Amino acid sequence: MSNDEVESRTDLTERPPKVAVIGVGHLGQHHARIYTELAGVELVAVVDIDEGRRREVGGTLRVRALADYRALLGKVDAVSVAVPTFHHHQIARDFLVAGSDVLVEKPITRTLAEADDLVATALAKDRILQVGHSERYNGAVQVLAKEVQDPGFIEVHRMGPFPGRGTDVDVVLDLMIHDIDIVLTLVKSPVTAVSAVGVPVVSDQVDIANARIEFASGCVANITASRVSGERLRKIRVFQRDTYFVLDYAAQELHLYRQTPGDGPGRSHLARVDIPVARVEPLRQELSDFVGSVRTRRPPRVPGEAGREAVAVAARIIELL
Numbered sequence: 301m302s303n304d305e306v307e308s309r310t311d312l313t314e315r316p317p318k319v320a321v322i323g324v325g326h327l328g329q330h331h332a333r334i335y336t337e338l339a340g341v342e343l344v345a346v347v348d349i350d351e352g353r354r355r356e357v358g359g360t361l362r363v364r365a366l367a368d369y370r371a372l373l374g375k376v377d378a379v380s381v382a383v384p385t386f387h388h389h390q391i392a393r394d395f396l397v398a399g400s401d402v403l404v405e406k407p408i409t410r411t412l413a414e415a416d417d418l419v420a421t422a423l424a425k426d427r428i429l430q431v432g433h434s435e436r437y438n439g440a441v442q443v444l445a446k447e448v449q450d451p452g453f454i455e456v457h458r459m460g461p462f463p464g465r466g467t468d469v470d471v472v473l474d475l476m477i478h479d480i481d482i483v484l485t486l487v488k489s490p491v492t493a494v495s496a497v498g499v500p501v502v503s504d505q506v507d508i509a510n511a512r513i514e515f516a517s518g519c520v521a522n523i524t525a526s527r528v529s530g531e532r533l534r535k536i537r538v539f540q541r542d543t544y545f546v547l548d549y550a551a552q553e554l555h556l557y558r559q560t561p562g563d564g565p566g567r568s569h570l571a572r573v574d575i576p577v578a579r580v581e582p583l584r585q586e587l588s589d590f591v592g593s594v595r596t597r598r599p600p601r602v603p604g605e606a607g608r609e610a611v612a613v614a615a616r617i618i619e620l621l
Contacts, residue, residue, distance in 0.1 A: 317377040317594045320345040322369045322391055324357040327405060328382030334587050335380075336361050341591045345372060373398040378428070378594045380587070381405060384468045389414035392429075396421045401428035403590045403600075407477045408607030410469065412615050415608040422604055428593045430586075430600040431607030433481045437585035440547050440554040440577045441482060444538065447556070447575070448486050453539040454521040456483070458549075459529035462502050470505035470621070471498070472614050476525035479536065480513075480617075481602075481610040486538065489517035491613060498621040501528040511617045544570075552579045 317340075321332040324346045335343040345364040348354035358365025366372065369391055372379070378401040381392050385407060392404045396418070408431045409415045422429035435441055456479045467474075491513055498509030508526040515521075534549035542559040554577050557570040586602075593600040 312377065312595050316340050316342040317591065318342050318344045318375075319378045319380070319591075319594075320347065320369075320372050320376045321380045321382060322347045323381065323383035324348045324353055325350075325382070328380065329357050330583055331380040331382055331587065332357055332361055332363075334584050336363075338584075338588060338591060340595065344376060347372065370394070373400075376400055378402070378590070380432075380590075382432075385410050385473060386468050389418060392418055393421055396425050396427045396429065399425065399427070401430075401590075401594045403430040403432060403587070404607075405432040406434075406481075406607065407431075407469070407473045407611050407614065408604060409611060410473065412608070412612050415604075415611045419604040419608050428590070428597070428600060429604035430590050430593065431602050431604060431610075432586060433478060433602045433607065433610070434582040434586050435478045435482055435549060436485070436602050437580065437582040437589070438549055438552055439580045440549070440552045443554055443575055443577055444536075444545055444547050445485060447545065447554075448538055449540060450517075451486055451519050451538050451540050453519065454483055454486065454523075455537045455539075456521065456523040457533050457535050459524070459526040459531065459533045461530065461532070462507070462528050467503040467505055470618065471507050471509050471525050471527050472511075472617050472621070473611075474525075475527060476509060476511065476523055476617070477610055477614055479523050479525070480613050481606065482536065483513065483521045483523065484606075484609055484613065487515050487517060487519050487521070489515040489519065491616075492516050494613070494616045494620065496617045496620040506618075506621050509617070509621060513613065552577055 332346050346358050347366045347369045354365040381404040389409045392402045395402050493514040496511040498506035501507040507528045510524045513521040536547045538545045544557050546555045554575040556573040560571045
């Protein structure tokens with residue numbers, strides 16, 4: 301990154317980082333909007349191959365609208381990469397090599413080999429690589445992660461109507477990847493076995509899938525993801541000795557059911573406790589974390605290595621479908 305193209309990175313504590321968003325479709329448009337609302341960061345450009353889309357978003361936010369991301373290589377401090385998964389590896393890698401920090405939407409890449417390459421490139425270039433697992437920034441998930449101690453069984457449902465987008469990958473990389481990442485943060489134990497089933501319904505890819513993940517600790521996670529369901533459901537239940545938790549991702553609500561003594565010897569029941577949760581906009585928290593990492597060089601909450609681990613488990617699941 302030459303000094304005549306962008307100011308020295310060493311003064312990022314003195315000036316706002318210059319950022320761009322690559323891909324301003326369904327999710328990328330919100331990246332761009334939030335960057336303009338955050339303090340201490342300057343959105344300088346948006347990129348999209350769809351002329352109408354880039355002009356609309358660029359015009360609304362009053363920033364440059366470009367067709368080719370390569371025009372920005374070496375000219376920005378950081379980027380959000382929110383393009384279809386097929387292009388994650390190449391675009392993220394190009395920016396890392398050019399000296400930019402990168403936030404790449406989930407999944408980090410389509411394959412484990414591509415993920416390994418991005419992690420290695422970020423390390424070699426001393427760049428921040430963050431992965432957009434936005435559920436990590438959900439207020440209820442943050443509380444759950446602190447409360448869970450020794451999970452024995454986890455059940456997850458993430459279901460919704462067919463979106464008409466994101467079908468360049470199957471439902472495992474499209475939706476289940478969120479919950480794979482959350483489960484890995486809760487269990488903190490090596491995966492010992494994986495089994496899975498799935499079928500295509502309205503696309504050429506698997507649209508509904510169920511995976512059973514077993515861990516060395518003895519914990520078992522059962523995850524169902526569907527993008528062809530009539531109802532929307534995003535819940536996780538975590539069971540451990542004497543307690544279990546029920547989390548609603550969308551409502552950002554967390555309930556604890558705890559065993560309490562009953563009326564007489566050998567009798568007990570489960571009493572519900574509503575756990576206070578500070579409701580937040582997960583994507584805003586995610587981007588704020590990224591900007592903080594860009595400015596201070598601290599690791600983000602979801603580094604490239606975490607995205608890589610989620611893809612590693614997803615790859616095992618996909619092999620079985």
